[in-house]
Amino acid sequence: MKLELRNLVCGYGAKSITEPISLSVSSGEALYLLGPNGSGKTTLFKTILGLLQKKSGGIFIDGEDVSHWPQRRLARALAYVPQAHTPPFPFSVREVVLTARTAHLGFFGTPSRADEKIADHAIETLGLSYLAHARYTEISGGERQLVLIARAVAQESQFLVLDEPTSNLDFGNQVKVLKKVRELTQRGLGLLITTHLPDQAFLCASRVALLRQGKLMALGKPQEVLTEALLCETYSTSLKLAALDGGLTVCVPLLQEG
Numbered sequence: 001m002k003l004e005l006r007n008l009v010c011g012y013g014a015k016s017i018t019e020p021i022s023l024s025v026s027s028g029e030a031l032y033l034l035g036p037n038g039s040g041k042t043t044l045f046k047t048i049l050g051l052l053q054k055k056s057g058g059i060f061i062d063g064e065d066v067s068h069w070p071q072r073r074l075a076r077a078l079a080y081v082p083q084a085h086t087p088p089f090p091f092s093v094r095e096v097v098l099t100a101r102t103a104h105l106g107f108f109g110t111p112s113r114a115d116e117k118i119a120d121h122a123i124e125t126l127g128l129s130y131l132a133h134a135r136y137t138e139i140s141g142g143e144r145q146l147v148l149i150a151r152a153v154a155q156e157s158q159f160l161v162l163d164e165p166t167s168n169l170d171f172g173n174q175v176k177v178l179k180k181v182r183e184l185t186q187r188g189l190g191l192l193i194t195t196h197l198p199d200q201a202f203l204c205a206s207r208v209a210l211l212r213q214g215k216l217m218a219l220g221k222p223q224e225v226l227t228e229a230l231l232c233e234t235y236s237t238s239l240k241l242a243a244l245d246g247g248l249t250v251c252v253p254l255l256q257e258g
């Protein structure tokens with residue numbers, strides 16, 4: 001399957017935030033979107049998810065324009081992991097994850113035993129079983145982020161859109177999420193992920209897109225796109241890329257110029 005943006009322009013009210021953006025994500029691929037704060041990554045994601053009206057251009061899944069798809073059909077195709085938030089109601093973690101199954105229910109349907117099993121499995125694979133009955137409003141920001149990832153996994157959609165999924169996580173939990181990203185990619189899902197960490201893109205990205213002031217600056221394999229020169233220019237800072245044994249590349253900021 002293929003999720004495709006064709007000359008998509010996003011914005012708020014009369015104001016355009018992005019220039020026309022064209023890119024695609026296929027099944028079995030993790031496309032990482034990098035760009036400075038305010039470059040339009042979240043705006044682009046919200047538009048893809050139908051939470052924000054596009055200004056022009058189109059969003060297609062397997063060649064079909066999704067703009068007239070009902071929200072439930074879109075939710076079966078696309079799951080969203082927003083940046084962690086606190087909802088006003090004290091649902092349990094299990095109830096939050098179970099809401100993912102709504103996209104698969106009939107009009108007045110309630111979750112079945114099978115839906116509960118899928119939710120419990122997602123909770124388990126993210127190592128959250130000990131929190132299943134805790135209130136979502138009473139767990140840490142990092143734990144909430146993992147719960148939102150479990151919820152997206154339980155949605156069993158073909159594509160996952162993840163907005164900075166590791167931003168609140170400690171090192172061990174970042175690794176847990178990166179392993180999940182790899183596993184889901186290998187299972188054949190298409191993933192679109194934002195990050196501020198080039199290291200994560202080097203570890204998990206099939207391809208990388210670089211956004212700056214709403215403009216798609218580069219798109220391609222991590223080693224081709226994430227060059228020292230382009231990263232320095234994009235983030236207006238000095239940095240060094242270092243190759244480790246085993247072919248891994250890491251990005252290190254330089255605190256002294258020259």
Ligand SMILES: Nc1ncnc2c1ncn2[C@@H]1O[C@H](COP(=O)(O)OP(=O)(O)OP(=O)(O)O)[C@@H](O)[C@H]1O
Nearest residue numbers: 012015017035036037038039040041042043044196
């Ligand atoms: N609700 C809104 N109404 C008007 N403008 C907005 C709104 N939300 C964001 N913007 C503007 O859109 C631009 C892009 O914001 P966006 O949140 O998409 O950036 P981002 O790349 O996700 O940033 P970050 O890395 O900081 O999360 C910013 O200039 C911001 O001020």
